[in-house]
Amino acid sequence: MINLKFPDGSERKYPEPLTAIEVAKDIGSDVGRSALCVDIDGEMFDLRHEIDRDSNIRFIDFSDEKGKEIYWHSTSHIMAQAVVRLFPNVKVAIGPAIEQGFYYDFESEPFTDEDLLKIEKEVKKITKENHRFERKEVSREEAIEMFSSKGEIYKVELIEALPEGETISVYTNGEFSDLCRGPHLMSSSVVKKFKILSTSGAYWRGDSNNAMLQRIYGISFPTQEEMDLFLKIREEAEKRDHRKLGRELDLFSFHPEAPGIPFYHHKGVILKQLLIDYWRYEHDIDGYREIQTPQLMTKSLWETSGHWMNYKENMFVTEMEGSENALKPMNCPGGMLWYKSKLHSYRELPIRVSELGHVHRKEFSGALTGLFRVIAFTQDDAHIFMRADQIKDEILGVIRLTHRIYKTFGLDYSLALSTRGEKYIGRPEDWDIATKGLKDALDEYGQEYVIHEGDAAFYGPKIDIYVKNALGKAWQCGTVQLDMNLPERFDLNYIDESSEKKRVIMIHRALYGSIERFLGIILEHFGGFFPMWLAPVQISIIPVSDKYNDFATEVHSRLIKEGFRVEYDDRSEKVGYKIREADGVKKIPYMLVIGEKERDTGKFTVRRHKSNDTFELEIDEIILKLREECKERILPEGYKVEL
């Protein structure tokens, strides 16, 4: 008797061993249809896997992350099958599922658009041909023989890299066999909707010293509805592209004369300034003191900090009267000199020093993307100098500050702790203390976090903070890094209770990361429809005709004197035309249409952006209401995409 337990607590007994798919069908036709693979006692298997003993069984379908992964992974095999059919000379490399779909790498001539169309057609054909995915376990020798006879050198390399004793399995769908751990779908016909998304070059094993392969990205879904939703989100992302919005809202521009460095237009400057004002407000609450250090500093400083050794390729170096200077790529060395400008007592600690430093870094030309990756940017940096017993509380303070700021923008975030890697400086026991400090802070904070083993900077462990925008796209913004290197190099001390010099402990941290990137993120997050407090233009005044210009001008200047950012559209156009531009194009939060009724009654009809909602109030009431909305930093409605 085989006894199977299911997640809902139910149990089933079978007299003979049987396959997972038989169990699924036995439970019900819908489970039999939707199941993609099976979790048996925490391990994933194909549906054809035979169950011969008591187990905990969970069927996985497409709604499960794991199910998606298997679905996409199987589709990547099918795509490779199609490519090999059409181009017999290509060599196959690897083809994993990724967060959104999958890719497969080939050694081949670059694929043309026509090639991709052919491949897409062939994949659809293969899915209809209904090939079973057959699993076979083979010995290392068999596997090597099998792939080297076909000239599949990348597969052979992968097999040779597998650890001794590892089970080697090969999956065959139709005429195509691939080295693969699995599990896989039952057959190619489970894949219903398929689309090639893009192609690009990609280095073999992700190493730029290796050959460049041709990568094809694709996606697949069980239903057209799911495919449509996916495409809709992509379309929305395109509409919200910050480079497009930046131009449309007249915030910034790029010019070939300064690749990778933005030109801020008037409204962009306002936006940037508002971000900074808010940032200062929150930092004042937490007792930060703001400083500014020079843009240009001598070679000797960068030698002391270690940048001249480790970072020189990324720095802009200039020469003056025979001596070399560099534009700062980071703010820390300047901050260290600030700390050294006087003696510090243990009573002063912790000292929180912030700096909105404009830094320059040389980047590979291919890395630049709009505001997300630029050559010159403003970091919202701060350095905290402290004693060892203050680490946990200071880190916690930074995380809580970050939380306040991100929530103000309606951004969700996740946390990651990076621990010591192979290359590191300092004593392991100091690393342990530092890492424990970060970990304790995270544990006390209570939000889940992941650990990136060995991912720390060489000078200390760190916490990275990732934000997720309204379209689900994640970006690293904030970072909290413990630095055990610079206090040493700059000989930074404080005087302790017994009048002795002690080495100070220092963290670097940034919350926006860079103002540029953060601005790009929230532009896409809000789709250009900013909250009232952040909108470069908050109110558009729209006179019905120029008969009411005098009165409209009065209202305009009143609102400006009350501190609002107001635009006045006195063009000789119809109201509908002006509304369309103010709302749909410029994305201004409020519109005031002014005509006879307003002049005679003193009551204004206020139109809120992106809706046909209007409300009627007197001017003083409007001022109070909108001022309150700014003060509370109320988030706009409907900026999140319905998924």
Next chain:
RNA sequence: GCUAAUGUAGCUCAGUUGGCUAGAGCAGCUGAUUUGUAAUCAGCCGGUCGGGGGUUCGAGUCCCUCUAUUAGCACCA
């Protein structure tokens, strides 16, 4: 930096296999209109077709090169 693609007016795009003076919509300007909640009408202006070199009787179109941009890779805030 690597792979591929792209670059025509401020923006979005047409422009056949090379062939008259390079087109359109929007924006802008001028005039008419005096408008009540998502596009009023008419006229005008606007381009060394990214730069340079080449092939050709002739290049926006073909080739080379540089440059910028885009999607990835690699690197990173």
